Amino acid sequence: MIVTRSRRIDAARQALAKGDLQATHALASALLADSPGDAEAHFLLGVVESSQGRIQAGVLHLDRAVALDPRGEYCAQLAKLFCLVRRDGDAAATLRAAEKAPPEDALSRDTMGCVYARLGDHAAALVHFAHAVALEPGNSEYRYNHAVTLNFLGRVDAADAALEALIAMVPGHARAHHLLSSLRKQSAGANHVARLGRIHAQARDGRDRLLLGYALAKELEDIGEPDQALDMLCAANDEHRRTLDYSFARDAAAFDAIEAHWPAVRAAPAAALSREAPIFIIGMPRTGTTLVDRIVSSHPGVESAGELQAMPLAVKMAAATRSRTVLDAETIAAASRADMGRIGHDYLKRARHHRRDPSLRFTDKFPGNFQYAGFIARALPEARIICLRRNPMDTVLANFRNLFAISSRYYDYSYDLLDIAAYYVRFDRLMALWAREMPGRVLEVAYEDLIADQQGQTRRLIEHAGLDWSERCLSFHENAAPVSTPSAAQVRRPIYSDSVARWKRHAEVLEPVRAFFEQHGIATE
Secondary structure, eight states: OOOOOHHHHHHHHHEEEEEEHHHHHHHHHHHHHHOOOOOHHHHHHHHHHHHHTHHHHHHHHHHHHHOOOOOHHHHHHHHHHHTTTHHHHHHHHHHHHHTTTTOHHHHHHHHHHHHHHHHTTTHHHHHHHHHHEEEOOOHHHHHHHHHHHHHHHTHHHHHHHHHHHHHHHHHHOHHHHHHHHHHSSBBBBBHHHHHHHHHHHHHSSSSHHHHHHHHHHHHHTTOOOOHHHHHHHHHHHHHHHOOOOOOHHHHHHHHHHHHHHHHHHHSSOOSOOOOOOOEEEEESSSSHHHHHHHHHHHHHHHOOOOOOOHHHHHHHHHTTTTOOOSSSHHHHHHHSSSSSSHHHHHHHHHTTTTTTTTTSSSOOOGGGGGGGGEEEEHHOOOOEEEEEEEOOHHHHHHHHHHOOTTTTGGGGGGGSSSHHHHHHHHHHHHHHHHHSSSTTTTTEEEHHHHHHHHHHHHHHHHHHHTTOGGGGGGGEEEEEESSOEEEEEEEGOOOOOOOTTGGGGGTTTTTHHHHHHTTTHHHHH
């Protein structure tokens, strides 16, 4: 019996929907054997290959599918893979192709939203997330993505309503509870503490317990129960820390390599250097980098490109190391011998796809670029670098209180107070190296000084960035640009001093940290 192509495709699609990748692969391969130019067969094989971790093979099949038939569904999946392999420019171009004939299924719409979000275009992402929810209102992941983006765009009430609807549908959705707690400061009369307590007590999954623990701690702090909040935070972090294969020695090795190979970076060749002048905002996380980004990008001549991975990836590409981590001793050593001009141009190429107006200067507020300041200074001689400093005790507490990307190994240090303190000591030592070796290149701004003297410190920032003064920089909270960091709620308010010297509320618990800093010569007052 002859089986028609449409029936074979239906069978392959059904197998894919069931998660039977082996059957999907067999059916699609048979289709391709009969017709090498079958776009659907290439699409199905691309999805299977990428689902099994063979991303490059997936790209090849999906690229071929799009070349044969540029329908929205195919483009959406190809754009996703381009993002995974850090080909942001190709991802953006593929999204533009998809917009010519947008897909009609919810998964593809959600995929397009995720890619737009990854590229920093949250307004475009929202359109597709909304379509996905409308097409499949029972899908909790689509609803969550929609709510996250509403929050990024400052539509807090809409995000609140979307999250409550999601929680009504899936009461134990830990990420929804965590995001809801962060939307605004809770009050004694309006909070979710009781509900969070019940859900947390019922949770068994480790990641869910971590998310719910952070949410509960945050709301307890909001309603005036700081001791209970810290107890919950310590318990949640300790439980998670015990699941990690981490010791500070791993991060120390990276710091050692940066310091050891700086002379090589300083002496490395630097051909055809770019004269572009991006503004890098660096520092330990949770020290005011988002605030300064909002201040500087409120200037009419500047836009924020967000937290870019462009410099870490440019350095990794120049190093050509095969290690799985972006930053490690091997990569730093290899990159120190690379051409710095090439790194600079690669950085700018990667950053370009996160910019909206090429005529403007732009900020890159990835805090971790403090580890790349030497590369930045050599690769982009006109770049301006601003480093945020904050009281070390407040820095430790703020890192401990904030849940970073759970799956990122970069933040493994943040679940233990003394690990954070050790990380701070090396951060401080590295910043001292940059100050000695590159005098004047990095402007250090104390968060506390910015709070106490907004206008004076803002003028310092704008002058260092090489910009003319603009009063708009004092009204940063009116900046309508999206915020995709944990500080989203805070930077939509005028300057406030609530977070200054917060650590003193927990001085007893933090005494080992204070003693550690004293031992390492770090002043805490």
